[in-house]
Amino acid sequence: MRTTNSSEVSIKILLIGAAGQIGWELRNTLAPLGDIVATNRSILDLIDEDAIRRTVRSAHPDLIVNAAAYTQVDPAEAEPDLAMKVNGHAPGVMAQEARRAHAALVHYSTDYVFSGSIRRPYREDDEPNPLNTYGKTKLAGEKAIAAVDAPHLILRTSWVFGARGKNFFSTIVELAREREELKVVDDQIGKPNCSKAVAEATAEILARVSSRSSRSIVEGIAEASGSYHVCGEDHTSRFGFAEEIIALYGRRAAARGLPPLRVKRLIPVSSADFLTPAARPHYSVLSSEKMAQTFGVTLPSWREQLALAFDEMLLGGSQ
Template structure:
């Protein structure tokens, strides 16, 4: 299988370069080769490579900045995946695309399922939903994997920000009224590869039976404050800390350009049952990540 992979410098894309090697030839494509804000370069690159599978891990992920750059965010997050889907359909290929918990408004008090209506409250969420709808409308073989609160040991994410601030500040204030599931970038990549492995035998049959929309997150739930507490409980670098106080605050006390959903927990039962995958709780995974850092 020839796999075109985008977003190779991002958290998930970086991990996918390794995990997808079990499926075939991975061709990583960077911004220099394929600018997602320019549809012509997307079409040209895909037609030159002629992949059997496109895995799109690229995205405009600056949630607050997206409020100031809605057109650019839509070009990268909303329009580009639709173009990829069209080119994949033309080639008889399939596409895997990653979406977000921010397609929901956060008004539920239980985990969102794939059947719940989306109602994004910020530009980022709206652009990601636009991509979901574009891919589905093309009629291409696809998997759309919604995930949440992605973190890892590289790039920009909540874990690394907390570790840095703990060395710089005596006090850190963290929002405690937004609920979700922290999800390790490597878990996303490994589950993706595991899901796709059966497709090597018969790609068309695999996507006909199991293609569609799934939620791919860790199990369990917490707030950003709870996430921070776990980081500092298990962080092996605690001797280097300046931090003395971790203080829970409300969203109103931490104003931001983009509105975040108060409750964006994703129910991942459909994925677990369909692909017979057991996903651990987020605390156990975080402990593993910190122990290996």
């Protein structure tokens, strides 16, 4: 840890997966906390455990933030070994190296570690039971981290979207420009979360952890080690999410004089009518109560997050 003056302490952060949706936002939100060493897949391939160890040892971080993952839910069914190496094995290696370096680890996980068999928001202590390979590999990563005696925060989030990259939000907008009719599943319920809001919440959690500890951010994370759900309070279906995307685009585009979407009909369908290689939980709503109680951090509603993402997308020149 580097001390800049008597009142300011700056940490060194190794950010893994800096080119991803959340990682891209973390480059900005974590900057006030310290010096960032950022890696992406072209620099660090997470299937290479020796490369992970070399990267961590070269960086000498106080904090490792892993925003990298194999996130392609359907392709993971055909590539389980690759998904397991990235999602299951690599986080364990990072935890081992964090312990060796007397550092802490922040890692992101997913609502897909749950089966959706209960109909109330999932708490952190509910038993995971993933339905698909992606969820199983992410759960393996959680367990690998927990098995190592290193300070860590596992931050589960869900339905990540943003103005940048390919996600449900960008896909719906793209399809709505091309087609007059869209079919969207209406029996999968969860909480959409904007990548920027997740990154901002992460930075706020770390800032509060650091301020509470009289010693260092590592000790602060050690005191709070465990899993937390980082998401807003309200939930919706995939269909409801798509409805709001299309309605909001209409309002935002009209105000800016942009051409309207081509889509005229949005049709709700069941998951059985929209078969995919990977099964999805019908209900994967996460409770964010623990995050709010422990850190005093909350996220805006998904509608507020979506409006901000739309403004960013439109101001960025998307038409």
